[in-house]
Amino acid sequence: MACLAQSLVMASTTSTEQSGLFQHLLPEFKKSTGIEIKVVALGTGQALDMGRRGDADILFVHDQVAEEKFVADGFGLKRFSVMYNDFVLIGPASDPAKVAGKEIMTAFKNLATTNASFISRGDKSGTHAAELRYWKNANLENKGAGYKECGCGMGPALNIAASTDAYVLADRGTWLSFKNRGSMKILVEGDSRLFNQYGVIAVNPAKHPHVKADIAQKFIDWVVSPTGQAVIAGYKIGGEQLFFPNAGK
Numbered sequence: 179m180a181c182l183a184q185s186l187v188m189a190s191t192t193s194t195e196q197s198g199l200f201q202h203l204l205p206e207f208k209k210s211t212g213i214e215i216k217v218v219a220l221g222t223g224q225a226l227d228m229g230r231r232g233d234a235d236i237l238f239v240h241d242q243v244a245e246e247k248f249v250a251d252g253f254g255l256k257r258f259s260v261m262y263n264d265f266v267l268i269g270p271a272s273d274p275a276k277v278a279g280k281e282i283m284t285a286f287k288n289l290a291t292t293n294a295s296f297i298s299r300g301d302k303s304g305t306h307a308a309e310l311r312y313w314k315n316a317n318l319e320n321k322g323a324g325y326k327e328c329g330c331g332m333g334p335a336l337n338i339a340a341s342t343d344a345y346v347l348a349d350r351g352t353w354l355s356f357k358n359r360g361s362m363k364i365l366v367e368g369d370s371r372l373f374n375q376y377g378v379i380a381v382n383p384a385k386h387p388h389v390k391a392d393i394a395q396k397f398i399d400w401v402v403s404p405t406g407q408a409v410i411a412g413y414k415i416g417g418e419q420l421f422f423p424n425a426g427k
Contacts, residue, residue: 185214186393189225189234191304192331194376197351197420202413207400213393221331223302229253229379232386236394240304240349240376254379255391258402261410261421262375265308266353267366268336269294269345277345278365283316285366290322295344299335300327308374309347315371336362349374351420376421378402402426 194200195217204215218228222239229237230253237254239245248254267277267285275294277285289296290313299306313321324344328335332352339346340360348356353364366372378401380394400406402425410423 184212184393185216186235186390186397187218187233188215188236188238188397189218189220189228190238191222191225191240191376192219192333193240193305193349193352194238195219196331196333197349197355198415199351199410199413199421203401203406203409206409207397207406210400210405211396213396215397219331221299221301221303221306223307226253229381232381232389235381235390236397237379237381238376239379240374241307242375242377244304244307245377245379249379253382253385255382255395257377257379258398258425259427260376260378260401260425261407261423262373263350263421264367264374265305265347265372266350266364267345268339268348268353268362269365270343271361271363272343273365275345280366282312282366282369282371286312286316286318289324289345290316290318290320293323295324295342296321296326297335297339297342297344297346298325298327299332300329301331303332304374305332305347305349312347312371354415354418354420375424 222241225239226248228234245257249257275288275292277288336356340358340362380391381389383389383391407423410421
């Protein structure tokens, strides 16, 4: 029983797992606290659904509007900002849609008007939600004949894009850890609209009495502490930092 009491189920995004962050972060947390965390990596929408059902103790996700609604609806205790990175628009180096260097709205307009091949995750993830906001804010109901939804995680979406010379929106962390790049490269980055905030939420035991909110809070306290924030900042690939801690901001 003691072993079970010191374990958590975390519903999180595919980007935190596929980027390698959790392989770096969670062993340090266990070393510090003895608490084991089992990660279920899903799109943010699916992770939030797990929390609503009481199938997870804690959420680590990246769709702030949806996260705040989750808390407002009584499913989560409190949302804490943890870290950020950014989204990037990836595409073939030949850039047939001529999006390189453009701001993201102009880039999406070019994708639509040129009927460029574009792979959408289509999985209600935080990345998918951001992508849909860009299409909407660019006033593009018609996304072009090349638009396809894969209903898959970030890694598989990148694989499909790389094998078909398509464009894809990705979080920078997963892109930096992605090996099968072929001729793909970052074409659009740096637009303030591409900011990608991550938050953490303990599931509310008032909704689901079996969840381990007290142990979940131990992870939250650790990950927003100077120690946890330093571990996040220390995760790098090829000398490049993938996530930037900003707890309390």
